Amino acid sequence: MTSKNINAPILGQRHFQTLLLFFSIVVNYIAKFNAGVAVVAMTSTDSNKHDVPTYDWNEMERSYILSSFFWGYIMTQFLGGWLCRRIGAKITMFISTLGSAFLVLLVPFFVPWGGWQAYCGIRVLMGAFQGLLFPCVHAHLAIWCPSKERNRLGALANTGIDCGTLLAMFISGLVAASSVGWPGIFYISCGVGILWSIFWLVFGADSPSQSRFITQEELNYIETSISANNKKKIKATGQIPVPWKALLTSIPLWALFMARCTQSWGYSTLQAEIPAYMNGVLLMDMKRNALFSALPFLCSWIMAIVYLIVSDILLTRGVLTITSIRKIINSLSSWLPATFLVGLSFLDSSQKTLAIVLMSVSVGINAGNTIGSALNTIDLSPNHAGILMGIVNTGANIVPILTPLLVGIIVKNEHDRVEWQVVFIISAVIFFVGNLFFIIFGKMVNQPWNDPDFLDNQQKEKLQADGKSIKTIQVL
Template identity: 55%
Template sequence: MAMGLRTILPTQQYRANIRLDSKNQKVSESSKVTWSFAAITMTQKQPKGPRLGVRHLQSFLLFLGLTVMHIARLNVSVAIVAMTNAASTNPNFPEYNWNEKHKSYILSSFYWGYILTLCPGSFLCRRYGAKVVLFVASFGTAVFSLMTPWCISWGGWQVFCAIRILQGLFQGVIFPCVTEHLAMWSPPEERNRLGAFSYTGTDCGTVLAMFISGMIAKGAMGWPGISYVSGSLCAAWCFLWLIFAANNATESRFIGESECKYIESSLQHNEDFHDRTIPIPWKAIWTSVPFLALLVTRCSETYGLSTLQAEIPSYMNGVLNMDIQSNAVFSSLPFLAMWLLSYVYLIAADLLLKKKILSLTSVRKLFNTMSFWIPAAALIGIGFLNEDHKKLAIILMTVSVGVNSGATIGSSLNTIDLSPNHAGILIGLSNTVANVIPILTPLIAGEIVTDKHNRGQWQIVFGLAAIIFFFGNVVFIIWGTAKAQPWDADDYLHPKDAESAKEKTPTPQVAEVAPPIDPILEQQITWPERYTAKAVE
């Protein structure tokens, strides 16, 4: 029998219980038993495939996709300045007399649509696959980006808001699809590396949106060029994604057999896994303590980070008498630090896991603690600074936002740990709840701060965010885990159906007496506990 074939064999302990009649080599009547067989796989070690394979290409494509789509998402904050003050950039293009209220509608309208498609995005991804859904999301973003200058000249700020809402609807499906795609392509031992690298595209896109948008607005293309460039980048990514992406390893045209086997076997996918629809255990999800702990953690992170991003500039303008919003370098420094530090976290986590210094759960909790408690301390410190400590304020703000990038490895990727089969659903649910928080943050701060020059009021705002940061991580430390939950099982909702299917499976026809096994071959057979056959007397 060739190595690598699946063989029907009785277990070693079972063969020892069979007494043979020396004359006719038949099983004696006194030892008749019911045979139980197991599928035994030879221990020929399967190669892991190339060090740089198609799974890494998928991660790189996700990185590029998150980068270009975040550029399209965030470039409006720079474009709107040029559109309402042409003299500050290129005066050869139209200028619009929009007040602060109109600007706030434009800047927030993206999230009105974004929050509506987070959960539906999970279902669309399960139904049509990440390849199709992400392609449509990026293509829709590209089309509306390219149409923006013309539509604004025709319909003003109202049409601009409508375009941003539509772009938000398209981009709401991104993170559920990214998470689902990573779950299909990332072997457990490489999940941190591939997942964290993909997610750094959000930080890269944030930094590039600020730098590139300002340069384009001042150039020959003016502010319309911001929309044209971002739309073209999204369209170019669509082309690459359509060619090289695949929903899973078995569908890829470019993957080698060894890498495909490595990915599918490490994820414990059988032959018909991708052809089945696994029902969603809603009750189990909403009553799962680790998932609820993750939900609280994500919400607390969103509150603290949105305070850093939205309220710090106002504090520096009111208390420190600084206008960092007009300085592209100061505005982008925190996000540049976040992007660079995310790679430091990635490498550190990889080393800790490779050398087995810490378990995956311990790595998650350690990195999440750093990304929550250091910014919490920085928030409290910033609240006590005055106009004489501007440089220290910038340093603290940069460090606090940068260090928070560890939350990607700490808690963001935890959805894949808890349930690889339902990772897209979990990220859709958690992101939907968490993205309500940025809407509440400015409202809460607005109720507390009635005088932007009053440092005491700002200390309350930052102190509240620090407390939420602190206790959100405490919840994760106590109840968080990186172990897959029982409700992730394929047959969790229908265990009886699975048992009945096993009973209906015809028993293989074999000889009453086990054929002799070559001693060398017998040593190469693995006998894991879950495959051990038991004799029935």
């Protein structure tokens, strides 16, 4: 019996699991990226009006705060993939989100006596907890999504990146400008994280067969859409050995690695530095800064949905293959923002409207990188998607450590447009080069080492080759 013989439920637990993954990314990104607005509020004299402490941190110290999250983040990517295989996504993601939520709550209490160093320490630990998340997200999608729905459901879950970043900017700015002041940013971040953790503990399931709420019809549909080999993997997660040598020497994997690292460079430069750029170069006050800082990420969320709809139509109607869709969309989401970044770098405070338009368009178009490259881990290997995400995300998140530090080195005066110009042009060049490598070497099909029997087959081939060699020697 094949999946063609089974009527797929229009809505079911696979969609609810995707929705839970979406919100997991949202709440974690709120905690992760609220620092962009928070550090501006914590160092602004306007914050004194709300009877909250302010700090005299220079640009380099603020850069350390913004990058410190990723110091911990890169350390646990592999651990996230390993834990997901051993104890499942449900418990791993619960620990990840709840730990991050409690840590973000510590900021208003520890920073007054520990300064920016305490803030850095908390963000390092937050990064370590959140580093467990994305390997689990991709592994969970590989298990729950029927093959023909992976692009659609995977992209839908990952729109949480854009929504979370938008809410981090928008809500953080409004709260910082309110009577609560900047401490309210961290209270809200903690609250939404705890709320999601409760829902996940109740409704999350490591596989369709373990869900208490799935119908038999949907269970049959999901399981029969997966090959017999992958069924064995679902029932015995973590039992398939990782073909490390084949994996680490795979050119398509390194093409994906390159694409994700360069995307991360451009995106993290914009995301982390937009509040400071608007405050320093465009000379916006705190409230307007917050609202307009969020605008590019509203565009990003909208465009992420547009990309999802368009790619799904093109794929289901057979207009383009998944390979064409990924490479075209990734090119649009890399090369167009690179062009706009160069244009943005030549604007000043007398051209606020044009600067906001270019920034919004640049970030919005960049939202295509989820469909363009982020989901490529599942294309290459559904069986090892969590491990691949651990590898790719480790490299991609070393980059956000470097970008704020580079900004701190280049931008000595946050009001100097020329210094920001250098930052944006560097990002544009990196955007261009990374996508070119992905176009040439990227692949969107299961690799041979995805086969659960890959290592066994290699061993058999080696033994056969050795046997032939022995026979040849004996004949001679």
